[in-house]
Amino acid sequence: MAVIKALIYLLVYPGILFLFVYSTFCEWFDRKLYARLQNRIGPAYTGRSGILQPVADFLKLMFKEDIVPENADRTIFSSLPVIGLAIVLTAGLYLPLWNINVSVPSFNSFQGDIIVVLYLLSLPTLVLFLAGWHSTNFFSTLGGVRVLTMLFGYEVPLFLAVLSPAIVADSWRLAEIADFYQKFPFLLLFQIIGFFVAVVALQAKLERTPFDIPHAETEIVGGTFTEYSGKKLAFFRLMTDVEMVVGSGLIATVFLAGFSGGVFLGLLKFILKTLFVIAILSLIKAACSRIRIDQMVIFSWKYLAPLAVLQLLISIIVKGVIQ
Amino acid sequence: MKLKPAAFIPELLRHLFKRPATIEYPFEKLKVPDDFRGTPVLKSELCIVCRACVRDCPAFAIEIETLSEEEKKYKMTIHNDRCIHCAQCVESCPTKALFMNDEFEIATDSRLKLKAEYTYTRPKKSGQQSQTG
Amino acid sequence: MKKITIPIGPQHPALKEPISLRITIEGEVVKHADVRLGYNHRGIEKLAESRTYIQNIYLVERICGICSHSHTTCYVQGVEKLCGLEVPKRGLYIRMLVCELERIHSHLLWLGVAAHEAGFDSLFMYTWRDREVVMDLLEIISGNRVHYAINTIGGVRRNLNEIQKEKILEGIKFLKKRTEYYTNLGTTEPTFVARIAGVGILPKEKAIALCAVGPTLRASGVSSDIRKDDPYAAYDEIPFDLCTADTCDVLGRVVVRVKELIESYKIVEYIIKNLPQGEIKVKAPRKIQPAEVVSRYEAPRGENIHYIKSNGTDKPERLKVRAPTLANYPATIEMLKNCFVADIPLIFAAIDPCICCAERFVELIDAKKGNSTVLSMAEIRKKYYSTETKRNVVWPL
Numbered sequence: 001m002a003v004i005k006a007l008i009y010l011l012v013y014p015g016i017l018f019l020f021v022y023s024t025f026c027e028w029f030d031r032k033l034y035a036r037l038q039n040r041i042g043p044a045y046t047g048r049s050g051i052l053q054p055v056a057d058f059l060k061l062m063f064k065e066d067i068v069p070e071n072a073d074r075t076i077f078s079s080l081p082v083i084g085l086a087i088v089l090t091a092g093l094y095l096p097l098w099n100i101n102v103s104v105p106s107f108n109s110f111q112g113d114i115i116v117v118l119y120l121l122s123l124p125t126l127v128l129f130l131a132g133w134h135s136t137n138f139f140s141t142l143g144g145v146r147v148l149t150m151l152f153g154y155e156v157p158l159f160l161a162v163l164s165p166a167i168v169a170d171s172w173r174l175a176e177i178a179d180f181y182q183k184f185p186f187l188l189l190f191q192i193i194g195f196f197v198a199v200v201a202l203q204a205k206l207e208r209t210p211f212d213i214p215h216a217e218t219e220i221v222g223g224t225f226t227e228y229s230g231k232k233l234a235f236f237r238l239m240t241d242v243e244m245v246v247g248s249g250l251i252a253t254v255f256l257a258g259f260s261g262g263v264f265l266g267l268l269k270f271i272l273k274t275l276f277v278i279a280i281l282s283l284i285k286a287a288c289s290r291i292r293i294d295q296m297v298i299f300s301w302k303y304l305a306p307l308a309v310l311q312l313l314i315s316i317i318v319k320g321v322i323q
Numbered sequence: 324m325k326l327k328p329a330a331f332i333p334e335l336l337r338h339l340f341k342r343p344a345t346i347e348y349p350f351e352k353l354k355v356p357d358d359f360r361g362t363p364v365l366k367s368e369l370c371i372v373c374r375a376c377v378r379d380c381p382a383f384a385i386e387i388e389t390l391s392e393e394e395k396k397y398k399m400t401i402h403n404d405r406c407i408h409c410a411q412c413v414e415s416c417p418t419k420a421l422f423m424n425d426e427f428e429i430a431t432d433s434r435l436k437l438k439a440e441y442t443y444t445r446p447k448k449s450g451q452q453s454q455t456g
Numbered sequence: 457m458k459k460i461t462i463p464i465g466p467q468h469p470a471l472k473e474p475i476s477l478r479i480t481i482e483g484e485v486v487k488h489a490d491v492r493l494g495y496n497h498r499g500i501e502k503l504a505e506s507r508t509y510i511q512n513i514y515l516v517e518r519i520c521g522i523c524s525h526s527h528t529t530c531y532v533q534g535v536e537k538l539c540g541l542e543v544p545k546r547g548l549y550i551r552m553l554v555c556e557l558e559r560i561h562s563h564l565l566w567l568g569v570a571a572h573e574a575g576f577d578s579l580f581m582y583t584w585r586d587r588e589v590v591m592d593l594l595e596i597i598s599g600n601r602v603h604y605a606i607n608t609i610g611g612v613r614r615n616l617n618e619i620q621k622e623k624i625l626e627g628i629k630f631l632k633k634r635t636e637y638y639t640n641l642g643t644t645e646p647t648f649v650a651r652i653a654g655v656g657i658l659p660k661e662k663a664i665a666l667c668a669v670g671p672t673l674r675a676s677g678v679s680s681d682i683r684k685d686d687p688y689a690a691y692d693e694i695p696f697d698l699c700t701a702d703t704c705d706v707l708g709r710v711v712v713r714v715k716e717l718i719e720s721y722k723i724v725e726y727i728i729k730n731l732p733q734g735e736i737k738v739k740a741p742r743k744i745q746p747a748e749v750v751s752r753y754e755a756p757r758g759e760n761i762h763y764i765k766s767n768g769t770d771k772p773e774r775l776k777v778r779a780p781t782l783a784n785y786p787a788t789i790e791m792l793k794n795c796f797v798a799d800i801p802l803i804f805a806a807i808d809p810c811i812c813c814a815e816r817f818v819e820l821i822d823a824k825k826g827n828s829t830v831l832s833m834a835e836i837r838k839k840y841y842s843t844e845t846k847r848n849v850v851w852p853l
Contacts, residue, residue: 035343037335037338037578039344039581039582040345138460209576209577210647216798217469218575218801219470219797220797221469286331287329287331287332287578288645288648289575289576289579290576292798326645330640330645331579331641334582334637334641335578344588356592356596360605380511381512381513381514407518410599410605411510411514411605414613
């Protein structure tokens with residue numbers, strides 16, 4: 001029975017199938033919202049009001065011609081999209097969504113899983129860098145370098161911001177953190193600064209405007225993705241979508257009190273909370289213009305990092321007061 | 324000059340629940356104005372075969388062939404594939420035999436389908452006419 | 457650090473038309489830039505020599521899609537000077553009205569493109585949505601959205617009625633409000649200002665020395681506008697201000713263009729309110745006595761020059777076009793020096809480049825020997841088009 005449950009957990013919910021379906025839905029939501037903010041219609045034809053458009057795009061890309069550059073290392077070039085997708089799908093398994101007993105640690109929920117998720121979310125960035133570097137195209141290389149430069153900007157603020165709720169909750173386990181804030185929801189009010197720092201850093205991690213510097217199409221063509229096409233590009237796009245779901249799921253867990261209440265209520269909470277985070281991401285995307293890489297690093301260290309440290313300080317004080 | 328962060332957000336949110344400015348084009352069409360320059364059409368009963376349109380057309384899209392000199396039978400071919408819709412022919416025509424309709428979706432898969440042919444006789448009484456294309 | 461030369465173009469997402477920028481970079485900093493033209497040459501000047509003056513109106517209109525009216529007006533003014541025609545006042549006013557509406561549509565389009573190059577897609581969508589208003593106005597006046605074809609030798613082809621006047625005023629009122637909003641937004645939104653302020657510096661002396669034209673020149677603090685310096689049509693009767701900025705950067709170019717939009721709204725309102733009565737055109741002769749003329753015109757992008765030489769027939773002997781973009785290329789190279797890679801599209805877009813406007817000349821040079829050659833059409837066909845022409849298709853050219 002446990003084996004079947006584990007298999008279902010890995011493959012159906014919240015494993016590959018659910019993450020695939022839900023990430024395409026999230027992409028549709030993002031695109032539609034972005035379009036409506038810009039007074040456009042957005043995806044309209046595929047499925048009811050275009051809801052199947054991301055799936056259609058994915059399938060279309062799967063059937064497109066797949067080209068590997070002559071000078072590129074074929075193995076690495078081809079395996080990177082799959083590795084990237086596998087990493088973010090793995091990260092998705094640690095979200096405390098289902099099959100979690102708060103009192104008993106298990107293979108998908110243990111002390112320190114918040115760190116594991118954070119590091120798993122850092123790996124796709126490395127994959128993107130390697131993809132850019134191994135494309136042997138100048139624009140890709142420049143994109144890859146920009147990916148890494150940006151990583152130094154947003155990674156520290158993101159870690160500090162996400163970890164400060166854990167300090168108050170006195171646990172490194174996502175399920176316990178969520179459970180703690182279920183019991184004391186008012187404590188979340190002290191985490192507002194951290195929430196916004198985390199959202200902005202997630203925006204940078206997902207490489208969306210104003211941080212779409214590594215694949216800025218008007219500057220360096222497709223950046224890291226310049227040489228990618230067909231199936232590989234489809235996997236990379238899916239990877240970004242899943243990363244968006246997992247990232248917003250992580251923020252929803254630590255800052256918005258998780259998804260308790262069994263299978264159905266938990267799922268409903270998960271959808272509402274992640275969509276809320278994604279809506280904020282879309283709004284930021286629509287309201288800004290792309291900034292330069294030097295401006296991005298300055299912004300991160302001048303505003304994001306001090307704010308994250310401030311949040312850490314607040315968390316420590318709050319913790320002291322509670323005890 | 325003062326900078327205002329997130330200056331665009333109120334405008335964006337204001338449009339969130341408004342009707343989109345775009346339309347679903349192939350299913351929904353916008354109306355063209357009255358004097359729209361669409362496709363040129365010949366009212367063959369008015370044509371006096373002065374060939375002013377042939378002379379002035381910048382794209383050489385109008386041809387007039389003489390089918391028979393005695394019967395005064397002529398054939399005008401308007402090559403819509405070459406037509407640039409400038410309506411100079413309409414302006415050059417002394418009898419207002421040419422006019423522009425409001426058709427603009429004339430794309431097809433073959434340029435031969437875009438040929439419009441008019442066969443007519445010149446005198447006052449209107450002869451038989453056929454149109455293909 | 458190693459210097460690398462990268463190609464921006466002929467195919468690149470930042471470029472809407474083919475042109476090649478060879479950029480030498482060191483890290484993310486541009487050290488040297490080189491512009492290569494000739495990807496979009498269509499032989500329009502040569503073609504013009506084989507067509508009548510009337511047919512050429514529609515040919516020069518197709519030099520450019522955005523400033524189609526600029527080229528026809530410039531051409532038609534030259535031809536009118538050649539045959540000494542006095543165009544009726546009403547005709548001139550309608551011509552100016554379309555000029556200004558075209559300037560409005562061109563500047564709104566440019567604002568959207570600049571925003572898009574900076575990655576600010578929302579502003580792009582909003583400006584282009586509002587641009588539809590002026591496109592519709594142009595469609596109502598002339599019958600087409602892009603190639604207005606309102607000019608003819610000796611005046612304009614279409615009159616203006618009361619309903620159209622009302623619609624124009626209504627549209628202008630809406631656009632005025634929107635433009636004020638964009639002025640506000642474009643100069644206060646931090647991410648956008650961070651991208652355009654201090655980028656692509658072109659000092660005043662350099663701008664004059666490199667013969668920049670139009671908004672690029674005016675943004676460097678030089679007040680030069682053909683409408684003021686050498687008034688054509690009836691611009692000497694119309695009150696309007698010349699807009700300049702002294703920041704010499706892309707922000708200045710945005711400010712100049714947005715200010716010009718507001719001036720254009722005023723001009724359009726003035727024209728509608730003071731539209732003289734009378735004829736709109738006079739009859740023009742078909743053949744023109746041998747003479748030559750240079751016609752100048754302030755297009756949305758800058759000074760447009762047409763040179764026409766007649767030889768007594770109904771076809772011109774020579775037509776030479778100098779589009780504003782060509783005059784701005786040397787200045788662009790100066791602006792690109794020492795900028796970031798990220799700023800290349802913005803700086804290049806800031807001159808509002810119209811590549812097909814500027815592609816007037818191609819010279820075939822032997823890469824080894826360095827001497828130029830002339831190829832006839834038949835030779836080109838034989839050399840480069842191996843496939844036979846299809847039957848059934850009759851092409852008169």
